[in-house]
Amino acid sequence: MNPASVRLFLEVADTGSLSKVALRRQTVQSHISRQIADFEASCGGRLFHRTGRGVTLTELGERAARRLRAWLHDTEQLESEMRADAGQLLGEVRLGILPSAAHPLMTRLFEQLQREHPGIRLSIAEAQGAELDLMLDTGAVDLAILFRAQQPNGRDETALCVAHTYLVAAPGDALTQAPVLPFEQLRDLRLVLPRRPGQWRQTLDEAARACGFRLDAAVEADSLTAQKELAAAVPGLYAVLGPYAVAEAVAAGRLQASQLVEPDLCRHVVLAMPSQGKLSAATRAVATQIQALTERWGHQLTEPAPG
Structure with a gap:
């Protein structure tokens, strides 16, 4: 099983659209369609129903998505842990963010990762409220920065700051x-x-x-x-x-x-993590850097003005 093919399958399953995935990947829809058809052939059956409005998972596709999502998570975690054991953090960390966290937080986060962990690649998805929760629940992102009405009190969410x-x-x-x-x-x-x-x-x-x-x-x-x-x-x-x-x-x-x-x-800006599954070493490093940046800025999403 090729992790790249599994990632593509899950991306199409999450978006429900071959054209959106093609746009995201800056390629043509026919190329994505051929890759999905090849993946379906390797799985022994149709994984998607094609409709005029996109694609939906077949019963086989639903079962495959559940099993392959867990398989991909475990595979990526194993790779990350082996690289961490070798003294380097490598891998992609998928981060869902509110639009207001895009800058300067993401800019400074990237700069710091380039200095300290250049092997970590950020994949940043910008969305709002319920969509970020869904992305986290379905495993489309590894971490999410989002709003909560109440102060978080669980292990899966860490308070970053307060927004009036x-x-x-x-x-x-x-x-x-x-x-x-x-x-x-x-x-x-x-x-x-x-x-x-x-x-x-x-x-x-x-x-x-x-x-x-x-x-x-x-x-x-x-x-x-x-x-x-x-x-x-x-x-x-x-x-x-x-x-x-x-x-x-x-x-x-x-x-x-x-x-x-x-x-x-008042809304609470939190860093949310998946409720199930261990975080990879690279994901833990990104979470630590986000918390450190906001703490250094006085628990704000933006750095204080100089002087």
């Missing part, structure tokens, strides 16, 4: 000049909000209901970039975002932000 919530607008906006604002001030404001369904949108809607009003979603967008650009470009339009999503734009004077209180919608 901010009302964000264009520079010069009168309302967001105050350092803090009661959540009640969102009443009757035109907002750009994440689309339903979603955990963060649900949290915002519930907070508004508790204050006796409904949020006015003038625009709905899941993209943090779209939310920030709309708030920066349209006077009287506001976004509700965390500090790490807007820190750079606020520092550059492109946005203005005021912390929301009463209630303080």
Whole structure:
């Protein structure tokens, strides 16, 4: 069994799309399709149903995915441990992250790994809430940086920092000049909000209901970039975002932000690990570096300003 073929099979199973995998791997769909067909032949039967909307696993495919995911994990772990015994850390670590962790945390993490463990390759997938949880549960990533509503208390999650919530607008906006604002001030404001369904949108809607009003979603967008650009470009339009999503734009004077209180919608940024299975030596090294960076920055996702 070829680990590269198994990885491709599991990637197609997780995405449900040959075209998405081809795009990710910067190749043509026909090349991916041929590789999958060859892999199916080696397994003795069809692993996927082909539909107009993508692919789904057959019953044989479901059984194969469960067994091969465990096999691949054990194989990669054995390789990693043998290399660690030889005094070097090698291998790929798949890391799922929130968009707001992309920079500078990932930049500094990569730089540090290049200095201390150049044999470790990072594979970074950016996603939101429930999608990151699913990726972790299915083994699509080895570690994930995500939000939790409560302080983590299990062995599988480590607290990195706390993210408060901010009302964000264009520079010069009168309302967001105050350092803090009661959540009640969102009443009757035109907002750009994440689309339903979603955990963060649900949290915002519930907070508004508790204050006796409904949020006015003038625009709905899941993209943090779209939310920030709309708030920066349209006077009287506001976004509700965390500090790490807007820190750079606020520092550059492109946005203005005021912390929301009463209630303080506080989220915990955690480093989550699979609930089952041992971490490879390379994965443990990446987890250690992430925790060390955020601790050195005062339990923040962004490094403090010089001086």
